[in-house]
Amino acid sequence: MIPLIDLKAQYKTIQGEIDAAIRNVLEGGTFIQGKEVDCFEKEFSSYCEIKACVGVGNGTDALHLTLRALGIGAGDEVITVANTFIATIEAIASVGAKPVFVDICEDTMLMNPALVEKAITKATRAIIPVHLYGQPCDMDAIVNIAKKYQLKVIEDAAQAHGARWKQKRVGSFGDAACFSFYPGKNLGAFGDGGAVISQNESLIQKVRMLANHGRQEKYTHKTLGINSRLDELQASILRVKLKYLDSWNAKRRHLASCYLEALKESDIVLPKTSLQTESVWHLFVIRHSNRTTLQAKLKEQGIVTGIHYPIPLHRQPACSNQQIPYGSLPITERAANQVVSLPMYPELAESQIEFIIQTVLESEKI
Protein backbone atom coordinates (compact mmCIF):
# COMPACT_ATOMS: atom_id res chain seq x y z
CA MET A 1 0.00 0.00 0.00
CA ILE A 2 1.23 3.52 -0.76
CA PRO A 3 -0.39 6.02 1.60
CA LEU A 4 -1.09 9.67 0.81
CA ILE A 5 1.37 10.59 3.55
CA ASP A 6 3.47 8.42 5.91
CA LEU A 7 4.18 9.96 9.30
CA LYS A 8 5.58 6.73 10.77
CA ALA A 9 8.25 6.64 8.07
CA GLN A 10 9.26 10.21 8.92
CA TYR A 11 9.46 9.44 12.65
CA LYS A 12 11.77 6.46 11.96
CA THR A 13 14.30 8.72 10.21
CA ILE A 14 14.71 10.96 13.28
CA GLN A 15 13.57 8.67 16.10
CA GLY A 16 16.69 9.03 18.27
CA GLU A 17 16.58 12.82 18.29
CA ILE A 18 12.82 12.99 18.83
CA ASP A 19 12.85 10.50 21.68
CA ALA A 20 15.68 12.39 23.38
CA ALA A 21 13.83 15.71 23.00
CA ILE A 22 10.63 14.28 24.50
CA ARG A 23 12.54 12.64 27.37
CA ASN A 24 14.27 15.94 28.07
CA VAL A 25 10.90 17.72 28.47
CA LEU A 26 9.47 14.91 30.62
CA GLU A 27 12.49 14.99 32.91
CA GLY A 28 12.51 18.80 33.05
CA GLY A 29 8.94 18.89 34.36
CA THR A 30 7.89 22.11 32.56
CA PHE A 31 5.08 21.53 30.09
CA ILE A 32 3.63 24.98 29.39
CA GLN A 33 5.52 28.24 28.79
CA GLY A 34 9.08 27.03 29.09
CA LYS A 35 12.37 27.14 27.25
CA GLU A 36 11.36 24.85 24.36
CA VAL A 37 8.59 27.19 23.21
CA ASP A 38 10.85 30.23 23.65
CA CYS A 39 13.61 28.64 21.58
CA PHE A 40 11.21 27.36 18.92
CA GLU A 41 9.67 30.82 18.49
CA LYS A 42 13.13 32.31 17.92
CA GLU A 43 14.23 29.51 15.60
CA PHE A 44 11.02 29.59 13.55
CA SER A 45 11.04 33.38 13.13
CA SER A 46 14.66 33.22 12.04
CA TYR A 47 13.78 30.40 9.58
CA CYS A 48 10.95 32.56 8.19
CA GLU A 49 13.33 35.56 8.03
CA ILE A 50 11.00 37.64 10.15
CA LYS A 51 11.19 39.53 13.46
CA ALA A 52 8.72 37.88 15.79
CA CYS A 53 6.77 34.68 16.38
CA VAL A 54 4.33 33.37 18.93
CA GLY A 55 3.38 29.71 19.30
CA VAL A 56 -0.34 29.00 19.71
CA GLY A 57 -2.61 25.98 20.04
CA ASN A 58 -3.34 25.37 16.34
CA GLY A 59 -3.57 27.08 12.95
CA THR A 60 -7.25 27.97 13.34
CA ASP A 61 -6.53 29.84 16.58
CA ALA A 62 -3.53 31.50 14.90
CA LEU A 63 -5.93 33.04 12.36
CA HIS A 64 -8.59 33.86 14.96
CA LEU A 65 -6.12 35.53 17.33
CA THR A 66 -4.48 37.52 14.54
CA LEU A 67 -7.81 38.88 13.31
CA ARG A 68 -8.71 39.78 16.89
CA ALA A 69 -5.36 41.42 17.56
CA LEU A 70 -5.81 43.50 14.40
CA GLY A 71 -9.16 44.69 15.71
CA ILE A 72 -11.26 42.95 13.07
CA GLY A 73 -14.73 41.99 14.27
CA ALA A 74 -18.48 42.40 13.91
CA GLY A 75 -19.59 44.21 10.76
CA ASP A 76 -16.23 43.79 9.02
CA GLU A 77 -15.64 41.87 5.80
CA VAL A 78 -12.59 39.77 5.04
CA ILE A 79 -11.80 38.72 1.47
CA THR A 80 -10.55 35.17 0.96
CA VAL A 81 -11.09 32.09 -1.24
CA ALA A 82 -13.51 29.19 -1.11
CA ASN A 83 -10.83 26.72 -2.24
CA THR A 84 -9.27 26.21 1.19
CA PHE A 85 -9.75 24.31 4.41
CA ILE A 86 -12.75 25.51 6.41
CA ALA A 87 -10.54 26.85 9.22
CA THR A 88 -9.78 29.97 7.16
CA ILE A 89 -13.39 31.13 7.37
CA GLU A 90 -14.11 29.64 10.79
CA ALA A 91 -11.55 32.11 12.11
CA ILE A 92 -13.20 35.01 10.28
CA ALA A 93 -16.64 34.03 11.59
CA SER A 94 -15.31 33.46 15.11
CA VAL A 95 -14.45 37.16 15.48
CA GLY A 96 -17.89 38.12 14.14
CA ALA A 97 -16.68 39.20 10.69
CA LYS A 98 -18.00 38.02 7.31
CA PRO A 99 -15.96 36.04 4.78
CA VAL A 100 -16.26 37.30 1.20
CA PHE A 101 -15.12 34.86 -1.45
CA VAL A 102 -13.26 35.63 -4.67
CA ASP A 103 -12.54 33.06 -7.37
CA ILE A 104 -9.18 31.40 -7.96
CA CYS A 105 -6.80 31.41 -10.94
CA GLU A 106 -7.32 28.57 -13.40
CA ASP A 107 -3.65 27.55 -13.47
CA THR A 108 -2.56 27.83 -9.82
CA MET A 109 -5.95 27.34 -8.09
CA LEU A 110 -4.95 30.20 -5.74
CA MET A 111 -6.64 33.57 -5.04
CA ASN A 112 -7.04 35.60 -8.23
CA PRO A 113 -5.82 39.10 -7.29
CA ALA A 114 -7.58 40.61 -10.31
CA LEU A 115 -10.91 39.84 -8.61
CA VAL A 116 -10.05 41.20 -5.19
CA GLU A 117 -10.53 44.87 -6.00
CA LYS A 118 -14.09 44.26 -7.23
CA ALA A 119 -14.96 42.51 -3.97
CA ILE A 120 -13.93 45.47 -1.80
CA THR A 121 -16.75 47.34 -0.04
CA LYS A 122 -16.87 49.97 2.69
CA ALA A 123 -16.85 47.14 5.24
CA THR A 124 -13.73 45.38 3.92
CA ARG A 125 -10.92 45.35 6.48
CA ALA A 126 -8.60 42.53 5.45
CA ILE A 127 -7.52 40.02 2.82
CA ILE A 128 -6.53 36.45 3.68
CA PRO A 129 -4.61 34.88 0.78
CA VAL A 130 -4.13 31.15 1.29
CA HIS A 131 -0.83 29.64 0.12
CA LEU A 132 -2.60 26.39 -0.71
CA TYR A 133 -0.85 23.09 -1.55
CA GLY A 134 2.52 24.67 -0.63
CA GLN A 135 2.35 27.30 -3.38
CA PRO A 136 2.70 31.01 -2.65
CA CYS A 137 -0.02 33.39 -3.87
CA ASP A 138 0.81 36.41 -6.05
CA MET A 139 1.83 38.56 -3.09
CA ASP A 140 2.92 41.61 -5.11
CA ALA A 141 -0.56 42.09 -6.52
CA ILE A 142 -2.32 41.34 -3.23
CA VAL A 143 -0.11 43.64 -1.15
CA ASN A 144 -0.53 46.45 -3.71
CA ILE A 145 -4.32 46.27 -3.53
CA ALA A 146 -4.18 46.14 0.27
CA LYS A 147 -2.00 49.28 0.35
CA LYS A 148 -4.31 51.12 -2.03
CA TYR A 149 -7.38 50.44 0.14
CA GLN A 150 -5.59 50.35 3.53
CA LEU A 151 -6.51 46.76 4.21
CA LYS A 152 -4.69 44.30 6.43
CA VAL A 153 -3.14 41.20 4.85
CA ILE A 154 -3.02 37.98 6.85
CA GLU A 155 -1.27 35.15 5.03
CA ASP A 156 -2.74 31.72 5.68
CA ALA A 157 0.52 29.78 5.41
CA ALA A 158 -0.77 26.61 7.08
CA GLN A 159 0.26 24.56 4.03
CA ALA A 160 3.39 26.41 2.99
CA HIS A 161 6.18 26.34 5.63
CA GLY A 162 9.33 27.53 3.89
CA ALA A 163 7.84 28.36 0.47
CA ARG A 164 9.21 31.43 -1.28
CA TRP A 165 7.69 34.14 -3.45
CA LYS A 166 10.42 36.01 -5.35
CA GLN A 167 13.10 34.56 -3.07
CA LYS A 168 11.36 35.73 0.13
CA ARG A 169 9.75 33.26 2.52
CA VAL A 170 5.96 33.31 2.68
CA GLY A 171 4.78 34.94 5.86
CA SER A 172 6.91 38.03 5.37
CA PHE A 173 4.60 39.88 2.97
CA GLY A 174 1.47 40.62 4.99
CA ASP A 175 0.82 42.23 8.36
CA ALA A 176 1.05 38.75 9.84
CA ALA A 177 1.07 35.11 8.77
CA CYS A 178 -0.48 32.06 10.36
CA PHE A 179 0.89 28.53 10.41
CA SER A 180 -0.53 25.18 11.43
CA PHE A 181 1.66 22.38 12.80
CA TYR A 182 -1.06 19.75 12.41
CA PRO A 183 0.83 16.42 12.10
CA GLY A 184 0.47 16.08 8.31
CA LYS A 185 1.81 19.55 7.50
CA ASN A 186 5.31 20.07 6.02
CA LEU A 187 6.35 20.97 9.56
CA GLY A 188 4.06 18.92 11.78
CA ALA A 189 3.87 18.34 15.52
CA PHE A 190 2.70 15.13 17.23
CA GLY A 191 -0.62 16.75 18.01
CA ASP A 192 -2.05 20.22 17.41
CA GLY A 193 0.10 23.34 17.19
CA GLY A 194 0.27 26.67 15.39
CA ALA A 195 2.13 29.98 15.18
CA VAL A 196 1.72 33.59 14.16
CA ILE A 197 4.67 35.50 12.73
CA SER A 198 5.02 39.20 11.96
CA GLN A 199 7.48 42.05 11.52
CA ASN A 200 5.31 43.91 14.00
CA GLU A 201 6.49 42.88 17.47
CA SER A 202 3.67 44.65 19.28
CA LEU A 203 1.11 42.71 17.21
CA ILE A 204 2.82 39.47 18.26
CA GLN A 205 2.73 40.61 21.91
CA LYS A 206 -1.00 41.24 21.54
CA VAL A 207 -1.57 37.76 20.09
CA ARG A 208 0.54 36.30 22.92
CA MET A 209 -1.61 38.07 25.49
CA LEU A 210 -4.91 37.03 23.87
CA ALA A 211 -3.69 33.42 23.61
CA ASN A 212 -2.78 33.37 27.30
CA HIS A 213 -6.07 34.37 28.97
CA GLY A 214 -5.56 38.05 28.18
CA ARG A 215 -2.63 38.46 30.55
CA GLN A 216 0.98 39.56 30.45
CA GLU A 217 1.49 39.08 34.18
CA LYS A 218 0.34 36.05 36.12
CA TYR A 219 -2.64 37.45 38.02
CA THR A 220 -3.62 40.48 35.92
CA HIS A 221 -5.95 39.87 32.98
CA LYS A 222 -6.10 42.95 30.75
CA THR A 223 -8.81 41.51 28.55
CA LEU A 224 -10.79 38.30 28.19
CA GLY A 225 -8.63 36.14 25.99
CA ILE A 226 -8.56 32.42 25.31
CA ASN A 227 -6.28 29.52 26.19
CA SER A 228 -4.33 28.63 23.06
CA ARG A 229 -0.67 27.96 23.74
CA LEU A 230 1.89 25.81 21.99
CA ASP A 231 3.12 23.35 24.62
CA GLU A 232 6.65 22.30 25.52
CA LEU A 233 6.40 18.76 24.16
CA GLN A 234 5.16 19.93 20.75
CA ALA A 235 7.76 22.71 20.65
CA SER A 236 10.57 20.26 21.43
CA ILE A 237 9.42 18.01 18.57
CA LEU A 238 9.08 20.97 16.19
CA ARG A 239 12.62 22.15 17.08
CA VAL A 240 14.03 18.80 15.97
CA LYS A 241 11.93 18.73 12.81
CA LEU A 242 12.65 22.35 11.83
CA LYS A 243 16.30 21.40 11.22
CA TYR A 244 15.12 18.99 8.52
CA LEU A 245 12.43 21.14 6.94
CA ASP A 246 14.53 22.50 4.07
CA SER A 247 15.85 19.08 3.11
CA TRP A 248 12.35 17.58 3.32
CA ASN A 249 10.99 20.41 1.16
CA ALA A 250 13.81 19.82 -1.35
CA LYS A 251 12.83 16.14 -1.49
CA ARG A 252 9.21 17.13 -2.13
CA ARG A 253 10.39 19.38 -4.99
CA HIS A 254 12.33 16.50 -6.47
CA LEU A 255 9.29 14.20 -6.27
CA ALA A 256 7.09 16.89 -7.82
CA SER A 257 9.54 17.25 -10.71
CA CYS A 258 9.40 13.44 -11.25
CA TYR A 259 5.58 13.57 -11.46
CA LEU A 260 5.62 16.65 -13.72
CA GLU A 261 8.15 15.20 -16.15
CA ALA A 262 6.60 11.73 -16.38
CA LEU A 263 2.98 12.91 -16.73
CA LYS A 264 3.54 15.84 -19.07
CA GLU A 265 2.27 14.01 -22.18
CA SER A 266 -0.86 12.66 -20.48
CA ASP A 267 -4.36 14.18 -20.48
CA ILE A 268 -4.05 15.01 -16.82
CA VAL A 269 -3.99 18.69 -15.90
CA LEU A 270 -0.79 19.12 -13.92
CA PRO A 271 -0.19 21.74 -11.23
CA LYS A 272 1.44 24.92 -12.52
CA THR A 273 3.64 27.12 -10.42
CA SER A 274 4.76 30.54 -11.56
CA LEU A 275 8.46 31.22 -12.14
CA GLN A 276 8.40 33.62 -9.20
CA THR A 277 7.64 30.87 -6.72
CA GLU A 278 9.40 28.11 -4.90
CA SER A 279 6.58 25.80 -3.89
CA VAL A 280 7.06 23.37 -1.01
CA TRP A 281 4.57 20.88 -2.48
CA HIS A 282 2.53 20.20 0.63
CA LEU A 283 0.22 18.39 -1.78
CA PHE A 284 0.61 17.32 -5.40
CA VAL A 285 -2.80 18.14 -6.86
CA ILE A 286 -3.71 17.14 -10.42
CA ARG A 287 -7.01 17.63 -12.22
CA HIS A 288 -8.89 14.99 -14.14
CA SER A 289 -12.33 15.11 -15.72
CA ASN A 290 -13.04 11.55 -14.56
CA ARG A 291 -11.47 11.55 -11.14
CA THR A 292 -13.69 8.82 -9.70
CA THR A 293 -12.37 6.28 -12.23
CA LEU A 294 -8.78 7.46 -11.78
CA GLN A 295 -9.03 7.17 -7.99
CA ALA A 296 -10.62 3.71 -8.27
CA LYS A 297 -7.84 2.45 -10.58
CA LEU A 298 -5.18 3.74 -8.21
CA LYS A 299 -6.97 2.25 -5.23
CA GLU A 300 -7.05 -1.19 -6.95
CA GLN A 301 -3.25 -1.00 -6.99
CA GLY A 302 -3.06 0.04 -3.35
CA ILE A 303 -2.36 3.73 -4.02
CA VAL A 304 -4.20 6.10 -1.69
CA THR A 305 -5.31 9.47 -3.09
CA GLY A 306 -7.11 12.45 -1.56
CA ILE A 307 -9.30 15.38 -2.61
CA HIS A 308 -8.40 18.88 -1.48
CA TYR A 309 -11.18 19.95 -1.45
CA PRO A 310 -14.33 18.26 -2.80
CA ILE A 311 -16.82 20.85 -1.49
CA PRO A 312 -15.82 24.50 -1.87
CA LEU A 313 -16.57 26.50 1.25
CA HIS A 314 -19.46 28.49 -0.21
CA ARG A 315 -21.20 25.13 -0.91
CA GLN A 316 -20.74 23.83 2.63
CA PRO A 317 -23.95 23.47 4.65
CA ALA A 318 -22.30 25.77 7.21
CA CYS A 319 -22.36 28.58 4.62
CA SER A 320 -25.90 28.02 3.35
CA ASN A 321 -26.98 31.39 4.79
CA GLN A 322 -24.64 33.19 2.38
CA GLN A 323 -26.84 32.47 -0.67
CA ILE A 324 -24.09 32.55 -3.25
CA PRO A 325 -25.58 31.62 -6.66
CA TYR A 326 -24.17 28.64 -8.54
CA GLY A 327 -21.58 29.66 -11.07
CA SER A 328 -20.43 32.77 -9.26
CA LEU A 329 -17.13 31.10 -8.42
CA PRO A 330 -16.88 29.00 -11.62
CA ILE A 331 -13.21 28.07 -11.43
CA THR A 332 -13.43 27.08 -7.78
CA GLU A 333 -16.50 24.95 -8.53
CA ARG A 334 -14.89 23.22 -11.51
CA ALA A 335 -11.68 22.56 -9.58
CA ALA A 336 -13.63 21.00 -6.71
CA ASN A 337 -15.06 18.44 -9.14
CA GLN A 338 -11.72 17.54 -10.71
CA VAL A 339 -8.90 17.75 -8.16
CA VAL A 340 -7.06 14.63 -6.98
CA SER A 341 -4.07 14.63 -4.63
CA LEU A 342 -1.40 12.01 -5.37
CA PRO A 343 0.88 10.66 -2.59
CA MET A 344 3.45 13.28 -1.59
CA TYR A 345 5.84 13.05 1.34
CA PRO A 346 9.64 13.25 1.60
CA GLU A 347 10.07 9.55 2.43
CA LEU A 348 8.28 8.40 -0.76
CA ALA A 349 10.79 6.09 -2.49
CA GLU A 350 11.78 6.41 -6.18
CA SER A 351 10.35 2.93 -6.83
CA GLN A 352 7.03 3.97 -5.26
CA ILE A 353 6.73 7.16 -7.28
CA GLU A 354 7.57 5.24 -10.47
CA PHE A 355 4.82 2.75 -9.63
CA ILE A 356 2.32 5.57 -9.02
CA ILE A 357 3.27 7.23 -12.33
CA GLN A 358 2.95 3.94 -14.26
CA THR A 359 -0.44 3.25 -12.68
CA VAL A 360 -1.70 6.75 -13.52
CA LEU A 361 -0.49 6.36 -17.13
CA GLU A 362 -2.09 2.89 -17.43
CA SER A 363 -5.41 4.15 -16.14
CA GLU A 364 -5.29 6.95 -18.70
CA LYS A 365 -5.44 4.33 -21.48
CA ILE A 366 -8.62 2.74 -20.16
Ligand SMILES: Cc1ncc(COP(=O)(O)O)c(C=O)c1O
Ligand atom coordinates in the same frame (compact mmCIF):
# COMPACT_ATOMS: atom_id res chain seq x y z
C1 LIG B 1 -5.20 26.30 4.68
C2 LIG B 1 -5.39 25.97 6.13
N1 LIG B 1 -5.72 26.95 7.00
C3 LIG B 1 -5.88 26.71 8.30
C4 LIG B 1 -5.72 25.43 8.82
C5 LIG B 1 -6.01 25.22 10.27
O1 LIG B 1 -4.98 24.64 11.00
P1 LIG B 1 -5.27 23.71 12.26
O2 LIG B 1 -5.78 22.41 11.76
O3 LIG B 1 -3.92 23.59 12.91
O4 LIG B 1 -6.23 24.41 13.13
C6 LIG B 1 -5.34 24.39 7.96
C7 LIG B 1 -5.06 23.04 8.44
O5 LIG B 1 -5.65 22.20 8.85
C8 LIG B 1 -5.20 24.65 6.58
O6 LIG B 1 -4.87 23.69 5.72
